[in-house]
Amino acid sequence: MSYFSDIYKGIKTLLTGMSVTGKYFLTSRKGAITQQYPDNRATLKMFDRFRGEVIMPHDEENRHRCTGCQKCEIACPNGTIEIIWDRGIDEETGKKKKKIDKFVYHLSMCTMCGLCIDVCPTDAIEWGQNFENSVYDRTALTRVLNKPGSKLMPGVED
Amino acid sequence: MIRALSITRSIHDWLYSSMSENMAYFIEMVLIAIVYLAIFAVAGLFLVLIERRVAAWFQLRIGPNRVGFQGLLQTMADALKLLSKELTGTEKADKFLYNLAPYFVIITALMALAVIPFTQDFQAFDINIGILFLIAISSIGVIGILLGGWSSNNKFALIGAMRSGVQTISYELSIGLSLLTMILITGSLQLSEIVEVQKSGWLIVQGHIPAIIAFMIYMIAGTAETNRAPFDMAEAESELGAGFHTEYSGMKFAYFFLAEFINMFIIAAIATTVFFGAWLSPFGITESIPILGVFWFLAKAMVLVFLMMWFRWTFPRLRVDQLLTLEWKYLLPLNLMNIVIMALIVWLNLTIQF
Numbered sequence: 094m095s096y097f098s099d100i101y102k103g104i105k106t107l108l109t110g111m112s113v114t115g116k117y118f119l120t121s122r123k124g125a126i127t128q129q130y131p132d133n134r135a136t137l138k139m140f141d142r143f144r145g146e147v148i149m150p151h152d153e154e155n156r157h158r159c160t161g162c163q164k165c166e167i168a169c170p171n172g173t174i175e176i177i178w179d180r181g182i183d184e185e186t187g188k189k190k191k192k193i194d195k196f197v198y199h200l201s202m203c204t205m206c207g208l209c210i211d212v213c214p215t216d217a218i219e220w221g222q223n224f225e226n227s228v229y230d231r232t233a234l235t236r237v238l239n240k241p242g243s244k245l246m247p248g249v250e251d
Numbered sequence: 252m253i254r255a256l257s258i259t260r261s262i263h264d265w266l267y268s269s270m271s272e273n274m275a276y277f278i279e280m281v282l283i284a285i286v287y288l289a290i291f292a293v294a295g296l297f298l299v300l301i302e303r304r305v306a307a308w309f310q311l312r313i314g315p316n317r318v319g320f321q322g323l324l325q326t327m328a329d330a331l332k333l334l335s336k337e338l339t340g341t342e343k344a345d346k347f348l349y350n351l352a353p354y355f356v357i358i359t360a361l362m363a364l365a366v367i368p369f370t371q372d373f374q375a376f377d378i379n380i381g382i383l384f385l386i387a388i389s390s391i392g393v394i395g396i397l398l399g400g401w402s403s404n405n406k407f408a409l410i411g412a413m414r415s416g417v418q419t420i421s422y423e424l425s426i427g428l429s430l431l432t433m434i435l436i437t438g439s440l441q442l443s444e445i446v447e448v449q450k451s452g453w454l455i456v457q458g459h460i461p462a463i464i465a466f467m468i469y470m471i472a473g474t475a476e477t478n479r480a481p482f483d484m485a486e487a488e489s490e491l492g493a494g495f496h497t498e499y500s501g502m503k504f505a506y507f508f509l510a511e512f513i514n515m516f517i518i519a520a521i522a523t524t525v526f527f528g529a530w531l532s533p534f535g536i537t538e539s540i541p542i543l544g545v546f547w548f549l550a551k552a553m554v555l556v557f558l559m560m561w562f563r564w565t566f567p568r569l570r571v572d573q574l575l576t577l578e579w580k581y582l583l584p585l586n587l588m589n590i591v592i593m594a595l596i597v598w599l600n601l602t603i604q605f
């Protein structure tokens with residue numbers, strides 16, 4: 094008798110599947126996930142987990158969180174990051190201290206693996222959402238992530 | 252034999268009055284062939300478009316909507332592109348058979364259209380063995396697939412063609428038997444007469460339970476006949492490249508593609524004719540305007556086409572052994588049982604008639 098119950102089960106499961114896709118069909122016009130990209134450029138919002146490029150956020154007083162420890166430079170498998178550092182006098186203690194001069198990021202070599210962001214002890218760098226990176230000259234893809242005149246945020250190293 | 256709409260009657264009379272009978276007959280047939288060819292080449296293209304939009308909606312996408320209003324000209328543009336492409340082929344292909352195969356497929360698809368009754372007098376060729384003709388013609392198409400797969404000298408194409416052979420030969424049985432079940436009620440193979448019988452209720456209502464079972468079997472086997480998912484092992488993009496038409500390009504590829512969609516329409520059209528009363532309107536609401544029959548026929552056929560698209564975008568592909576199990580262990584015995592039940596119902600006069 095399992096022959097007929099097999100048929101019954103088969104038809105039932107097929108109909109279950111069809112009802113699922115049928116529901117998607119009916120609701121698709123509202124919930125379409127397609128982004129009609131160049132048209133909706135103004136409103137397009139990328140997903141949080143989207144990996145566009147590595148950026149270094151600065152606060153209003155032009156301060157970042159990078160201590161210049163170079164861990165990201167070592168972690169990067171492609172040599173994408175170059176930290177050009179310097180020694181400067183710390184204003185509070187008056188001692189000599191390492192600080193970054195330029196955080197050079199070669200976007201053209203980055204594979205978006207995320208190792209640098211994972212490894213950074215002070216969360217100085219994170220993922221940016223910009224993906225419109227086409228340029229006519231690849232030197233334009235070499236970026237300095239710390240803004241000119243920026244300083245280290247106080248309290249990051251404590 | 253050739254019936255025509257009343258608007259074409261004047262052409263008919265003019266042809267017969269201006270030349271000899273045989274000549275007029277011949278020219279009339281050529282004219283009808285050209286009209287059908289033009290209509291269904293365009294209709295096939297629109298079916299492709301509908302399939303793409305429907306597929307997109309099932310997958311929460313939007314689908315082609317750029318070329319023309321809502322993408323209406325998309326497949327036209329695709330066809331033009333395919334026309335302008337180079338016809339490539341493999342070095343060691345059997346050139347004659349390789350070139351012949353697509354025509355086999357497309358011509359059989361178009362031939363089957365001739366007997367389908369679109370409305371009262373809109374049927375190019377009303378022979379008394381209509382259903383038999385349809386079944387016979389639709390199984391010739393597989394020769395084209397086998398030829399194409401074999402002659403292109405490519406192992407993927409060959410595997411695809413052989414699978415298609417296995418599949419079509421098996422499922423032919425189910426199609427034939429499920430239609431035969433309905434023939435028990437109509438008592439005639441002629442399509443116009445089958446429609447006539449349905450004036451007292453569509454056959455799916457007249458034959459109630461066995462008719463519904465027959466319809467389900469017909470739809471499953473019909474989907475398999477057209478080599479569409481979940482029975483698309485002949486093409487099986489993920490396993491065989493493109494299966495039997497891997498080596499075809501340009502317009503020859505387009506013939507295969509178009510034939511698939513026309514075949515889908517034919518399967519739906521046969522189901523409409525045999526189960527759902529062809530061009531008869533529901534409850535005879537527009538009986539006085541025969542031209543609306545075309546609308547009813549196409550509406551019913553499109554619903555069935557949509558059903559087949561629904562299958563395609565829901566179910567995963569079957570393995571060869573599962574495919575054969577489904578046919579030989581389930582569909583065929585059920586079908587034979589169903590015929591006996593139907594025979595009993597017709598014999599005891601248990602059909603529902605209005």
Ligand code: SF4
Pocket residue numbers: 147168169170171172173174202203204205206207208209210
């Ligand atoms: S994401 Fe990977 S490749 Fe890119 S800079 Fe960071 S570590 Fe280097």
Ligand code: SF4
Pocket residue numbers: 158159160161162163164165166176212213214215216217218
């Ligand atoms: S970005 Fe982070 S890991 Fe890289 S040098 Fe600055 S603090 Fe160190």
